[in-house]
Amino acid sequence: SKSAAQGRLLEMEQRLSSVRWHKGALEGELLATRTAHAQDLGHFNEMEEALGVAVTEFSALAGARAKVGPPRPPIPACATRFAPSLPTPPLPASHCLPQALTPERKMQCSPTHGATPVPSGSSQPVPSQAASSPPEAHRAHAPRPSVP
Incomplete structure:
Protein backbone atom coordinates (compact mmCIF):
# COMPACT_ATOMS: atom_id res chain seq x y z
CA SER A 1 0.00 0.00 0.00
CA LYS A 2 2.97 2.32 0.76
CA SER A 3 4.54 1.53 -2.62
CA ALA A 4 1.18 2.01 -4.33
CA ALA A 5 0.91 5.44 -2.69
CA GLN A 6 4.45 6.32 -3.79
CA GLY A 7 3.64 5.18 -7.35
CA ARG A 8 0.49 7.27 -7.31
CA LEU A 9 2.46 10.31 -5.99
CA LEU A 10 5.08 9.91 -8.72
CA GLU A 11 2.37 9.74 -11.37
CA MET A 12 0.71 12.91 -10.00
CA GLU A 13 4.08 14.75 -9.93
CA GLN A 14 4.68 13.80 -13.58
CA ARG A 15 1.23 15.06 -14.53
CA LEU A 16 1.85 18.30 -12.60
CA SER A 17 5.16 18.74 -14.42
CA SER A 18 3.46 18.11 -17.77
CA VAL A 19 0.68 20.59 -16.94
CA ARG A 20 3.24 23.24 -15.96
CA TRP A 21 5.22 22.66 -19.15
CA HIS A 22 2.06 22.98 -21.33
CA LYS A 23 0.99 26.05 -19.35
CA GLY A 24 4.38 27.68 -20.00
CA ALA A 25 4.15 26.83 -23.70
CA LEU A 26 0.65 28.34 -23.92
CA GLU A 27 1.80 31.49 -22.11
CA GLY A 28 4.63 31.83 -24.63
CA GLU A 29 2.22 31.36 -27.55
CA LEU A 30 -0.21 33.83 -26.01
CA LEU A 31 2.52 36.43 -25.63
CA ALA A 32 3.65 35.90 -29.23
CA THR A 33 0.05 36.07 -30.47
CA ARG A 34 -0.64 39.24 -28.48
CA THR A 35 2.49 40.84 -29.90
CA ALA A 36 1.56 39.85 -33.47
CA HIS A 37 -2.03 41.04 -33.01
CA ALA A 38 -0.85 44.31 -31.50
CA GLN A 39 1.37 44.86 -34.55
CA ASP A 40 -1.51 43.97 -36.89
CA LEU A 41 -3.82 46.32 -35.00
CA GLY A 42 -1.22 49.07 -35.33
CA HIS A 43 -1.06 48.53 -39.11
CA PHE A 44 -4.86 48.58 -39.38
CA ASN A 45 -5.00 51.81 -37.35
CA GLU A 46 -2.47 53.38 -39.74
CA MET A 47 -4.45 52.21 -42.79
CA GLU A 48 -7.72 53.48 -41.29
CA GLU A 49 -6.21 56.89 -40.64
CA ALA A 50 -4.65 57.13 -44.12
CA LEU A 51 -7.85 56.00 -45.85
CA GLY A 52 -9.93 58.40 -43.76
CA VAL A 53 -7.74 61.29 -44.89
CA ALA A 54 -7.90 60.10 -48.52
CA VAL A 55 -11.70 59.81 -48.43
CA THR A 56 -12.03 63.28 -46.92
CA GLU A 57 -9.71 64.80 -49.54
CA PHE A 58 -11.39 62.97 -52.42
CA SER A 59 -14.83 64.01 -51.19
CA ALA A 60 -13.72 67.64 -50.99
CA LEU A 61 -12.24 67.50 -54.50
CA ALA A 62 -15.31 65.80 -55.96
CA GLY A 63 -17.60 68.30 -54.26
CA ALA A 64 -15.58 71.26 -55.51
CA ARG A 65 -15.44 69.88 -59.04
CA ALA A 66 -19.13 69.01 -59.28
CA LYS A 67 -20.30 72.08 -57.35
CA VAL A 68 -22.82 69.92 -55.59
CA GLY A 69 -25.20 71.25 -53.00
CA PRO A 70 -25.50 70.01 -49.45
CA PRO A 71 -25.97 66.26 -49.05
CA ARG A 72 -29.54 65.04 -49.12
CA PRO A 73 -30.84 63.49 -45.92
CA PRO A 74 -31.25 59.72 -46.05
CA ILE A 75 -34.66 58.42 -47.07
CA PRO A 76 -36.31 56.54 -44.20
CA ALA A 77 -36.93 52.86 -44.90
CA CYS A 78 -40.67 53.29 -44.37
CA ALA A 79 -40.81 55.91 -47.15
CA THR A 80 -39.31 53.59 -49.73
CA ARG A 81 -41.44 50.66 -48.61
CA PHE A 82 -44.70 52.46 -49.36
CA ALA A 83 -43.50 54.71 -52.18
CA PRO A 84 -45.66 54.66 -55.32
CA SER A 85 -44.23 52.80 -58.25
CA LEU A 86 -42.83 54.69 -61.19
CA PRO A 87 -45.33 55.53 -63.93
CA THR A 88 -45.65 52.97 -66.66
CA PRO A 89 -44.38 54.36 -69.97
CA PRO A 90 -46.99 54.45 -72.74
Whole structure:
Protein backbone atom coordinates (compact mmCIF):
# COMPACT_ATOMS: atom_id res chain seq x y z
CA SER A 1 0.00 0.00 0.00
CA LYS A 2 2.97 2.32 0.76
CA SER A 3 4.54 1.53 -2.62
CA ALA A 4 1.18 2.01 -4.33
CA ALA A 5 0.91 5.44 -2.69
CA GLN A 6 4.45 6.32 -3.79
CA GLY A 7 3.64 5.18 -7.35
CA ARG A 8 0.49 7.27 -7.31
CA LEU A 9 2.46 10.31 -5.99
CA LEU A 10 5.08 9.91 -8.72
CA GLU A 11 2.37 9.74 -11.37
CA MET A 12 0.71 12.91 -10.00
CA GLU A 13 4.08 14.75 -9.93
CA GLN A 14 4.68 13.80 -13.58
CA ARG A 15 1.23 15.06 -14.53
CA LEU A 16 1.85 18.30 -12.60
CA SER A 17 5.16 18.74 -14.42
CA SER A 18 3.46 18.11 -17.77
CA VAL A 19 0.68 20.59 -16.94
CA ARG A 20 3.24 23.24 -15.96
CA TRP A 21 5.22 22.66 -19.15
CA HIS A 22 2.06 22.98 -21.33
CA LYS A 23 0.99 26.05 -19.35
CA GLY A 24 4.38 27.68 -20.00
CA ALA A 25 4.15 26.83 -23.70
CA LEU A 26 0.65 28.34 -23.92
CA GLU A 27 1.80 31.49 -22.11
CA GLY A 28 4.63 31.83 -24.63
CA GLU A 29 2.22 31.36 -27.55
CA LEU A 30 -0.21 33.83 -26.01
CA LEU A 31 2.52 36.43 -25.63
CA ALA A 32 3.65 35.90 -29.23
CA THR A 33 0.05 36.07 -30.47
CA ARG A 34 -0.64 39.24 -28.48
CA THR A 35 2.49 40.84 -29.90
CA ALA A 36 1.56 39.85 -33.47
CA HIS A 37 -2.03 41.04 -33.01
CA ALA A 38 -0.85 44.31 -31.50
CA GLN A 39 1.37 44.86 -34.55
CA ASP A 40 -1.51 43.97 -36.89
CA LEU A 41 -3.82 46.32 -35.00
CA GLY A 42 -1.22 49.07 -35.33
CA HIS A 43 -1.06 48.53 -39.11
CA PHE A 44 -4.86 48.58 -39.38
CA ASN A 45 -5.00 51.81 -37.35
CA GLU A 46 -2.47 53.38 -39.74
CA MET A 47 -4.45 52.21 -42.79
CA GLU A 48 -7.72 53.48 -41.29
CA GLU A 49 -6.21 56.89 -40.64
CA ALA A 50 -4.65 57.13 -44.12
CA LEU A 51 -7.85 56.00 -45.85
CA GLY A 52 -9.93 58.40 -43.76
CA VAL A 53 -7.74 61.29 -44.89
CA ALA A 54 -7.90 60.10 -48.52
CA VAL A 55 -11.70 59.81 -48.43
CA THR A 56 -12.03 63.28 -46.92
CA GLU A 57 -9.71 64.80 -49.54
CA PHE A 58 -11.39 62.97 -52.42
CA SER A 59 -14.83 64.01 -51.19
CA ALA A 60 -13.72 67.64 -50.99
CA LEU A 61 -12.24 67.50 -54.50
CA ALA A 62 -15.31 65.80 -55.96
CA GLY A 63 -17.60 68.30 -54.26
CA ALA A 64 -15.58 71.26 -55.51
CA ARG A 65 -15.44 69.88 -59.04
CA ALA A 66 -19.13 69.01 -59.28
CA LYS A 67 -20.30 72.08 -57.35
CA VAL A 68 -22.82 69.92 -55.59
CA GLY A 69 -25.20 71.25 -53.00
CA PRO A 70 -25.50 70.01 -49.45
CA PRO A 71 -25.97 66.26 -49.05
CA ARG A 72 -29.54 65.04 -49.12
CA PRO A 73 -30.84 63.49 -45.92
CA PRO A 74 -31.25 59.72 -46.05
CA ILE A 75 -34.66 58.42 -47.07
CA PRO A 76 -36.31 56.54 -44.20
CA ALA A 77 -36.93 52.86 -44.90
CA CYS A 78 -40.67 53.29 -44.37
CA ALA A 79 -40.81 55.91 -47.15
CA THR A 80 -39.31 53.59 -49.73
CA ARG A 81 -41.44 50.66 -48.61
CA PHE A 82 -44.70 52.46 -49.36
CA ALA A 83 -43.50 54.71 -52.18
CA PRO A 84 -45.66 54.66 -55.32
CA SER A 85 -44.23 52.80 -58.25
CA LEU A 86 -42.83 54.69 -61.19
CA PRO A 87 -45.33 55.53 -63.93
CA THR A 88 -45.65 52.97 -66.66
CA PRO A 89 -44.38 54.36 -69.97
CA PRO A 90 -46.99 54.45 -72.74
CA LEU A 91 -46.83 51.90 -75.50
CA PRO A 92 -45.54 53.16 -78.85
CA ALA A 93 -48.15 54.25 -81.39
CA SER A 94 -47.20 51.26 -83.56
CA HIS A 95 -49.37 49.01 -81.40
CA CYS A 96 -52.43 50.92 -82.65
CA LEU A 97 -51.76 50.51 -86.37
CA PRO A 98 -54.77 48.96 -88.11
CA GLN A 99 -52.82 45.94 -89.38
CA ALA A 100 -51.83 45.09 -85.78
CA LEU A 101 -55.36 45.25 -84.40
CA THR A 102 -58.25 42.84 -84.45
CA PRO A 103 -61.72 44.43 -84.79
CA GLU A 104 -62.18 44.11 -81.03
CA ARG A 105 -58.87 45.88 -80.30
CA LYS A 106 -59.77 48.71 -82.71
CA MET A 107 -62.52 49.72 -80.30
CA GLN A 108 -60.09 49.73 -77.36
CA CYS A 109 -57.44 51.94 -78.92
CA SER A 110 -57.28 55.54 -77.73
CA PRO A 111 -56.93 58.39 -80.26
CA THR A 112 -53.95 59.65 -78.27
CA HIS A 113 -52.03 56.62 -79.51
CA GLY A 114 -52.39 57.53 -83.15
CA ALA A 115 -55.47 55.56 -84.22
CA THR A 116 -59.12 56.53 -84.35
CA PRO A 117 -61.54 54.01 -82.87
CA VAL A 118 -63.41 52.30 -85.66
CA PRO A 119 -66.22 49.86 -84.85
CA SER A 120 -65.99 46.43 -86.40
CA GLY A 121 -67.34 46.37 -89.96
CA SER A 122 -67.27 50.16 -90.38
CA SER A 123 -64.76 52.44 -92.04
CA GLN A 124 -65.91 55.67 -90.33
CA PRO A 125 -64.54 56.90 -86.99
CA VAL A 126 -66.99 57.24 -84.13
CA PRO A 127 -66.63 60.81 -82.74
CA SER A 128 -68.43 60.18 -79.45
CA GLN A 129 -66.08 57.32 -78.57
CA ALA A 130 -62.97 59.23 -79.61
CA ALA A 131 -63.80 62.04 -77.17
CA SER A 132 -64.70 59.75 -74.26
CA SER A 133 -62.27 58.29 -71.76
CA PRO A 134 -60.52 55.08 -72.76
CA PRO A 135 -62.30 51.81 -71.90
CA GLU A 136 -61.13 49.82 -68.85
CA ALA A 137 -59.25 47.33 -71.04
CA HIS A 138 -57.20 50.20 -72.50
CA ARG A 139 -56.29 51.82 -69.16
CA ALA A 140 -53.74 49.10 -68.48
CA HIS A 141 -51.34 50.74 -70.93
CA ALA A 142 -52.63 54.32 -70.86
CA PRO A 143 -50.05 56.78 -69.53
CA ARG A 144 -50.40 57.46 -65.81
CA PRO A 145 -49.81 60.92 -64.38
CA SER A 146 -46.31 61.30 -63.02
CA VAL A 147 -45.90 61.21 -59.26
CA PRO A 148 -43.74 63.95 -57.73
